[in-house]
Amino acid sequence: xxxxxxxxxxDREHAVAFTLNGEAVRARVPARMHxxxxxxxxxGLTGVHLGCEHGVCGAxxxxxxxxxxxxxxxxxxxxxxxxxxxxxxxxxxxxxxxxQDAFHTRNALQCGYCTPGMLVTAAELLAxxxxxxxxxxxxxxxxxISGNYCxxxxxxxxxxAVAVTAQARHAARREVxx
Amino acid sequence: MKxxxxxxxxxxxxDAALALLAAHGEDAVPLAGGQSLVTAxxxxxxxxxxxxDLNAIPGLAGVTEAEGIVRIGALTRHxxxxxxxxxxxxxxxxxxxxxxxxxPAIRNRGTIGGSVALADPxxxxxxxxxxGGATIVLRGPGTERRVAAEDFFLGLYTTALEPGExxxxxxxxxxxxxxxxxxxxxxxxxxxxxxxxxxATARRNGAGLRDVRLAFFGVADRPVLARGAASALxxxxxxxxxxxxxxxxxxPDDPATRAATRLQLARVILGRAASRMxxxxxxxxxx
Ligand SMILES: Cc1cc2nc3c(=O)[nH]c(=O)nc-3n(C[C@H](O)[C@H](O)[C@H](O)COP(=O)(O)OP(=O)(O)OC[C@H]3O[C@@H](n4cnc5c(N)ncnc54)[C@H](O)[C@@H]3O)c2cc1C
Ligand code: FES
Ligand code: FES
Numbered sequence: 001x002x003x004x005x006x007x008x009x010x011d012r013e014h015a016v017a018f019t020l021n022g023e024a025v026r027a028r029v030p031a032r033m034h035x036x037x038x039x040x041x042x043x044g045l046t047g048v049h050l051g052c053e054h055g056v057c058g059a060x061x062x063x064x065x066x067x068x069x070x071x072x073x074x075x076x077x078x079x080x081x082x083x084x085x086x087x088x089x090x091x092x093x094x095x096x097x098x099x100q101d102a103f104h105t106r107n108a109l110q111c112g113y114c115t116p117g118m119l120v121t122a123a124e125l126l127a128x129x130x131x132x133x134x135x136x137x138x139x140x141x142x143x144x145i146s147g148n149y150c151x152x153x154x155x156x157x158x159x160x161a162v163a164v165t166a167q168a169r170h171a172a173r174r175e176v177x178x
Numbered sequence: 179m180k181x182x183x184x185x186x187x188x189x190x191x192x193d194a195a196l197a198l199l200a201a202h203g204e205d206a207v208p209l210a211g212g213q214s215l216v217t218a219x220x221x222x223x224x225x226x227x228x229x230x231d232l233n234a235i236p237g238l239a240g241v242t243e244a245e246g247i248v249r250i251g252a253l254t255r256h257x258x259x260x261x262x263x264x265x266x267x268x269x270x271x272x273x274x275x276x277x278x279x280x281x282p283a284i285r286n287r288g289t290i291g292g293s294v295a296l297a298d299p300x301x302x303x304x305x306x307x308x309x310g311g312a313t314i315v316l317r318g319p320g321t322e323r324r325v326a327a328e329d330f331f332l333g334l335y336t337t338a339l340e341p342g343e344x345x346x347x348x349x350x351x352x353x354x355x356x357x358x359x360x361x362x363x364x365x366x367x368x369x370x371x372x373x374x375x376x377x378a379t380a381r382r383n384g385a386g387l388r389d390v391r392l393a394f395f396g397v398a399d400r401p402v403l404a405r406g407a408a409s410a411l412x413x414x415x416x417x418x419x420x421x422x423x424x425x426x427x428x429x430p431d432d433p434a435t436r437a438a439t440r441l442q443l444a445r446v447i448l449g450r451a452a453s454r455m456x457x458x459x460x461x462x463x464x465x
Contacts, residue, residue, distance in 0.1 A: 008194065010187040010202075010228050031186035031229070034216065053179060054217040061283050068283040073216040075209075077186050078231065121282065146368040147281020 007080060016080040021045075021089025029076035036060045038076035039086060047087040047116045051149070058148030061117035062086050068124040087116035096123050099165045108161040110152035117148050122162045126169065135170045138163060181219035188231040192238070192344065196319045198230045199342045208232050208344055210253060210292035213284050238291075238346060241265055246352045252291025252345045256303075257282070259290050268352050271310060271377060274361040275302040281369045291345040294330070297337045300371040300396040302363070304331050307348060308393035308401050309359075309377035314338075315347040324349075334399040356382045360451035364443050372396035373435055374443035378451045386414050387455055397427040397444050407448065416452045420445040 007014050017026045020043060027042050034053070039045040039062070051057035053072045060071040063085040090096045096119055102108070109115045125144040129136050136144070141162045142155070150158060186209075189195040199206050205227035209215055218224040232238060232253055239253035241262040248268050250259055259265055260276025279285055279293075279302050293303040294314060307314070307327035314330045316323045316339060323343070330338045339345065353359070363375035375395040380387040390408040395401045404426040410418035429440035 007186070007188040007234075008190055010185040010198065012183060012185050014186065030183075032181040032183050032219075034181070034220065037180075053220045055213060055284060058281070058283065067286040069287050070213075070283050072220065073212050073284075073287065075186065075212070075216065075229075077188075078212075078233065080188075124282065143277070143368050144282055147283060 007077065014077045014080070016077055018079045018081060019083040021085055021092065027076070029079075031075065031077055033076045034072050035062075035074040035076050035079055035084075036071035038079065039071060039084070045086045045088050047091075049113055049116055051113070056147075056149070057114075058117040058121065058145075059114055061120045061148065063090075063120060063124065066127075068121055087119055090120065090123060098168060099123065099126065099161070102161040102165045102168075103158070106157045106161040106164065108153060108157040114148055114150040114152075118145060118150065118158055121145055121148050122158075122165075125162070126166055129166055130169065130173070133173075135166045136162075141166075179220055179222060181216070182222055182225045184219070184226055185228045186231065187228065188234045190234055190236075192235050192317060192346070195230050195232060195235060195344060196317060196342070198228070199344070200319045202228050204341055206230055208295075210295075211255065211288035213280070213288035214292065214296050214298070232291075232344065239289075243268065243352070248350045248352060250290055250348045250350070252294075252347060253289050254291075256280075256285040256288050256290065256293070260285075269310065269350055271359040271361055271379060272303075272306050272350075274359075275306050275363075275377060278302055278361075278363045278365075278369075278372075278375070290348055294348060295337065295339055295345050297331050297335050297400065298371070299334060299398060299400050300375075302372075302375065302377070302395065303348075305375060305377040305393040305395040305401040306361075307331075307350075308403050309379045309391045310350045310353075311379075311391070313349045314345060315349060316340075316343045317346050318343040328403065331400045336400075353379065354381055358382060358387070358455040358457075360454040362447035362451050364447060374429075374440050374447060376444070376447045376451050378455060380411070380455050383412075385456075386412070388412055390455075392419075392448065392451070394423075394427060394444055397429040397440050399428070399430075402427060411452055416449060419452065420448050423448065
């Protein structure tokens, strides 16, 4: 709490405490440092890829409090009190195992630079579909990944991978329900 | 690129935020969703001495309805504006506009108050404010001002907001039961800023329309209420409305899109919006 209070007063550096991939972490962060640099530099989470650093390419996309956000457009100090998940955390938890397998089998990555951001963006879309109990159409998938640039695959294989994952999860849910 | 050096504070109340802004004058700027401001910092287009983060101030986010007014807190994220039950039921225009704003990760973080304060002429919320007859509520140290959307957007990235003031709420009157609306946007790629966009509202008048409000975006240095075109539409003259746009819009001329092209696109989407509001489907009014 005392650290939260400190942030109420202007400073060029602040102490932060947050949950990172399920673990409680602390750091002192310069105000000007964006969250992507904090995660890469202080915590070694180099799955947070940085492309443009102005919100356009989507390579840095992570989950904050369960929602996809640009790590380059949040300040590190703003992580204070939040729950942050990167592609490393999603991988270790096994929550996107099926999606990662689909990316592999469908050739949805080549150089891999866009892949962490694509996986995180798709993970949010799939979770929303599960909540709503439906399967996103290819158009919906394309709109969802419209903010993630891929310079290699031409996107088609990525849409395939997300679509088959959504269908498989939906089928599994129906089996459980029956 | 990396942002320049600056100080940061996250006040826990609106009064504390206003006091910080007052104490630091023009060197301090509010930080809302950061989806435009942090971009500008990273590109070193902006070099404030202090960012005053509004995200920890209680009560600035959320949608409520009372006495015929829908109140949207300034810190409500784009996505939460568009998915709020009240907005979907009362202000379907805004629910239709939301998916056109940027991409999911940016909608999860960017706020309606930030969009209104920034007043980018090619964006959705300012036009929705004009079309929906919204009032922008501003707080300064010890003052509150309420500014009609028509008096708020003054030019390119220019609004009635004074230094030291914070947008706290965007208020929309609940439309009458005979209201109709249309939202149209053309962009090169899903989520890009608009080449031409239109947020429109009207009331049914027999087979025609009255109280037509046509708020165009992406076709001038600010969102524009096209009054001449609206009168023509009220008189049932769709072609006349499309023709009137030549005098009412002032589209930017850039290397990728000529002004004449944007004007033409504006006419096309006006035809579509008119068809929709008149209850006719299809693009028969396209020019
Ligand atoms: C790749 C990309 C694509 C985008 N595409 C679109 C698009 O298609 N349509 C669209 O509308 N937007 C788009 N945006 C911008 C995005 O919607 C921003 O969220 C929005 O412009 C600003 O809102 P914010 O809350 O992020 O504000 P911030 O970036 O935090 O602030 C923007 C400005 O407003 C001021 N400000 C913020 N809140 C307040 C307040 N409550 N009171 C007073 N001043 C305040 C800040 O001081 C700053 O000057 C895009 C952004 C990116 C990065
Ligand atoms: S690095 Fe964040 S969007 Fe490109
Ligand atoms: S795989 Fe290379 S950028 Fe997408």
